Amino acid sequence: MQGAAIAATDLACRRGDRLLFARLSVALGAGEALQVVGHNGIGKSSLLRILAGLAPAYAGTVTAEGAVGLLDERPALDPALPLGRALAFWRRLDGHDGDAARRLGLDGLLDVPVRYLSTGQKKRAAFARLLGQAAPIWLLDEPLNGLDGQAVALAEALAAEHCARGGVAVIASHQPFRLPGLRPLVLAEHAA
């Protein structure tokens, strides 16, 4: 994952008729991680979607070296399919084998349709998909929501392993996220 990086320069975000934040510049290189913090509605998810290239910036630029993997409340797993087949769909496209489902403790749930999974199980499944994607840049939107204590520790360990391999992580979370070297980005300091 050498060379993974993401940078935003002079970014501004407008939603509807409201300017949420402006003059936001940040740069992350290989192995670095950022926790975006701020109150409900300040624009954390919006920032991650702009970084992912899924929403336009009102001003400024984003440059990324390496593919982006976004984990949010909407895992791209077909709700009608059993979890094993939903993950296999992506495994074929991503071209990675690996044991992501086992790592996430999902082995006993592979026959269960995605729509029947609990909140925490869906989040674990989203992490399994993220691991399979092997993207150097992780954008994690509330990654700990719905996870029990053991799964929180696992999510933190996965992020630490990702950064230790030279990956980059941007984490939007209201909860503390234990990750060595994690820097804060206080969105209120960029409020427009």
Ligand SMILES: Nc1ncnc2c1ncn2[C@@H]1O[C@H](COP(=O)(O)OP(=O)(O)OP(=O)(O)O)[C@@H](O)[C@H]1O
């Ligand atoms: N497509 C949209 N059109 C108009 N307004 C939007 C759109 N998407 C989000 N917003 C508004 O933008 C603001 C920021 O939303 P966002 O989801 O980025 O906040 P957040 O900081 O992630 O909040 P939370 O902590 O509750 O998850 C909110 O007021 C929201 O209603």
